Amino acid sequence: MTSDAAIPSRGGLLPTTPPADAVLPERNPNAPAPGQPIPSHYTRCFVCGDDHDAGLRLEVIAGEGLSLTGSFTVSEHHQGAPGLAHGGLLTAAFDDALGSLNWLLSAPAVTGRLETDFRRPVPVGSTLHIRAEVVGVKGRKVFTKAVGRLGSADGPVALTAAALFIQVPIEHFTSNGRPEDVAKAREDRAVRRSVENLEVNP
Numbered sequence: 001m002t003s004d005a006a007i008p009s010r011g012g013l014l015p016t017t018p019p020a021d022a023v024l025p026e027r028n029p030n031a032p033a034p035g036q037p038i039p040s041h042y043t044r045c046f047v048c049g050d051d052h053d054a055g056l057r058l059e060v061i062a063g064e065g066l067s068l069t070g071s072f073t074v075s076e077h078h079q080g081a082p083g084l085a086h087g088g089l090l091t092a093a094f095d096d097a098l099g100s101l102n103w104l105l106s107a108p109a110v111t112g113r114l115e116t117d118f119r120r121p122v123p124v125g126s127t128l129h130i131r132a133e134v135v136g137v138k139g140r141k142v143f144t145k146a147v148g149r150l151g152s153a154d155g156p157v158a159l160t161a162a163a164l165f166i167q168v169p170i171e172h173f174t175s176n177g178r179p180e181d182v183a184k185a186r187e188d189r190a191v192r193r194s195v196e197n198l199e200v201n202p
């Protein structure tokens with residue numbers, strides 16, 4: 001089911017492992033073309049938004065098929081241990097990068113389960129290069145995995161991750177989000193750009 005053997009497999013039957021009858025759908029024709037940015041879905045998003053002094057500012061580029069690459073540089077704001085990135089923030093980066101794959105399917109989805117393996121410390125000042133792909137879809141369930149490498153796209157593996165996303169109607173966001181933020185989001189340039197591809201209106 002995996003389209004890229006370069007991402008190490010965790011093996012086993014975790015909930016993030018796609019079942020045998022999972023499929024790999026066609027990429028949505030409205031999705032950003034390979035090599036094009038997948039823009040932030042929300043300027044206030046801590047991981048990919050640009051309206052955060054301490055945010056991760058993850059930048060994501062669409063890849064071939066149902067894949068993408070992303071990168072961000074660990075700043076002093078992202079420390080856990082002195083001089084090292086906080087593991088939770090690294091997990092957040094993977095949540096967003098893996099979640100961005102759903103824009104290639106043009107269906108809104110939320111994280112149901114996210115697993116992260118930390119394999120190497122990530123120092124402040126280093127750039128983490130993420131490669132992520134959809135490895136199967138069954139019904140509303142989108143199975144994904146990713147690898148993060150230090151310094152360059154073929155640098156040493158620092159993290160691997162896998163996630164299960166569940167496709168949801170847009171009302172998941174409009175009904176559950178704090179009303180004043182949802183109201184502001186309707187005017188947010190990033191939200192408006194994102195939902196244009198979803199065949200739904202915010």
Ligand SMILES: CCCCCCCCCCCCCC(=O)SCCNC(=O)CCNC(=O)[C@H](O)C(C)(C)COP(=O)(O)OP(=O)(O)OC[C@H]1O[C@@H](n2cnc3c(N)ncnc32)[C@H](O)[C@@H]1OP(=O)(O)O
Pocket residue numbers: 015041095096099108109110111112113139140141164166168173174182185186191194202
């Ligand atoms: C103005 C609007 C703006 C909008 C902008 C868009 C922004 C986008 C932003 C993106 C943000 C970035 C990302 C973020 O940060 S997303 C933020 C973090 N995630 C969440 O907040 C999600 C919270 N959870 C829920 O809302 C519900 O539980 C969901 C919707 C996920 C499912 O509840 P729902 O009632 O709908 O469905 P179901 O319970 O029948 O489950 C369906 C199937 O899924 C399976 N399953 C479920 N959970 C798990 C699990 N943990 N492990 C394994 N399996 C799981 C389940 O077994 C079942 O399988 P099957 O029995 O069918 O085989």
